[in-house]
Ligand code: HEM
C-alpha cells in the first residue's frame with residue numbers, strides 16, 4: 001500500500017507520540033494525592049518529607065508516553081504537564 | 088431562555104425502589120438541561136448543579152470556586168440548620184481555601200503517600216483476617232456491617248492516628264449522629280462537642296505520652312496548636328471512618344447482586360484494582376455530591392455562575408456521564424473507570440484515597456476468598472439503605488455462606 005511504499009522511500013514518519021516528550025512539574029501545586037505514582041511508578045515518586053511529587057524521568061521512552069499523559073490527565077491539581085519537546 | 092426560577096427543582100434524592108445502586112431517576116433527568124443547570128436550595132437560594140464529568144472536573148479544579156462553609160448554601164434540608172454554627176473549625180481544611188488549605192494539607196500529605204499506605208498492607212491484612220476468623224467462628228448468618236465493614240477501616244484509622252480502640256464505640260455513635268441528615272440539631276451539636284472533647288482529651292494525653300502515630304508526629308514536627316490538632320484529628324477520623332466502611336458493605340451487596348461480575352473477579356484476582364475503581368464510580372457513595380461557592384462571576388459551559396452562588400457537583404451523575412463512560416449504568420469490573428470523581432478532583436481530592444484503595448482491595452479479596460459461597464441472608468429489598476445519610480451505603484447487610 002501507499003504507506004508501506006512511503007516508509008520504504010523516506011523511512012518511518014515520526015508520529016507525534018513517538019517524538020521526544022518532556023514532563024514538566026509545577027511542584028507548588030501538588031497536593032500529594034498520589035495518582036501519578038499509582039499510574040506511572042516508573043516516572044513519578046512522592047517525597048518522604050512532604051508527600052509531593054518527585055519526577056523520576058522527565059523524558060520517558062515512547063512506550064511510556066501514554067502513561068505520562070494518563071498521569072497528566074488524572075492529576076487532580078494540574079501539577080503535571082506533558083509537553084512535546086521541540087528542538 | 089426559559090424562566091429559570093420557575094423551572095428550578097431542589098436536588099432530587101429519592102431512589103427508585105428495587106434500584107439501590109442507581110442515582111435517583113429525577114436526578115438523572117437534570118442532565119437534559121445540559122452540563123450545568125439551575126438548582127433551588129431549601130433556604131431559598133437559587134444556585135446550580137453540575138451533571139457532566141467534564142464540567143465537574145472543571146469546577147473542582149477552578150480556584151474561583153470556594154469550599155468555605157460560611158459561603159455555601161446546603162442543597163439538602165437539614166432540620167434546624169440555623170442552629171448549627173456555619174464556621175470552619177481550626178484545622179478542618181476540607182472547608183478551607185488556599186493558602187490556609189495548602190498549609191494544613193502539606194503537613195499531612197507525607198503521611199498518606201502511596202508508599203506509606205502500601206507499608207500498612209500487612210497490618211490491614213492481619214486485621215481483616217482476624218475479623219473473618221471471628222465471622223467464621225460465629226457462623227452464619229452475620230451482619231457484615233458490625234462484623235466486617237465498619238470495624239476494619241475504623242481500626243485502621245484509629246491505629247494510624249494513635250486513637251486507643253477503647254474510644255471507638257463512643258465515637259461511632261457520635262459520628263453516625265453527625266452524618267445522619269435527619270438528626271435533630273441539638274443532637275448534632277452535642278455529638279460534635281462530644282467528638283471534640285474526646286479528641287481534645289487525646290491530644291492533651293499525646294503531649295505528655297507521645298507514641299509513634301500521626302497525632303504525636305504532628306505535635307513533634309509542627310507548630311500546630313491544640314485547637315488545630317483537634318480539628319485535623321476530627322476531620323481524619325470522620326472522613327476515614329464511614330466512607331470506606333460503606334464502600335465495603337455496599338460494594339459487597341452490589342457484587343452479590345451481580346454474580347457474573349463476582350465470577351469474573353473470582354476468576355481473575357488481578358482485576359481487583361480495576362474493580363475497586365469501578366465500584367467507586369458505580370456506587371458514588373458521596374451521594375449528594377460536593378459543593379462550592381463562586382467567589383467571582385465564572386462562566387461554566389455557557390452559563391454565568393454569579394459570585395456568591397452555590398454549585399452542587401453531583402458525583403453520582405458525573406460518574407455516570409454517558410459522554411465519558413460507555414454504558415455508565417452497568418457495573419463492569421473489567422472496564423477502565425479512570426477519571427471517575429468518587430474521590431473528588433482538584434486540590435481537595437481525597438487525602439485518604441490510597442488508604443481507602445488498599446482497604447477495599449484487601450477487604451473484598453479476602454472476604455470472597457474466605458467465603459466462596461457468600462450470599463445475602465435476606466431478600467435484597469429488605470436490606471436497609473442509608474438514603475438519609477450524607478454517605479450512602481447500607482445500615483445492615485445480613486449474609487450467610
Ligand atoms: C472510599 C472511601 C472514601 C471516599 C469515597 C472519599 C471521598 C472523598 C471526597 C469526594 C472528598 C472531596 C471533598 C470535596 O471536594 O469537597 C474527600 C476529601 C477528603 N477525604 Fe476522603 N474519601 C474516602 C476515604 C477517606 C479516608 C480513608 C480518609 C482518611 C484518612 C479520607 C480523608 C479525607 C480528607 C482529609 C479529605 C479532605 C481533603 C482536602 O480538603 O484537601 N477519606 N474524600
Ligand code: SF4
Nearest residue numbers: 030031033034036075
Ligand atoms: S497526582 Fe498530581 S497532585 Fe497527586 S501527587 Fe502526583 S503530582 Fe501531586
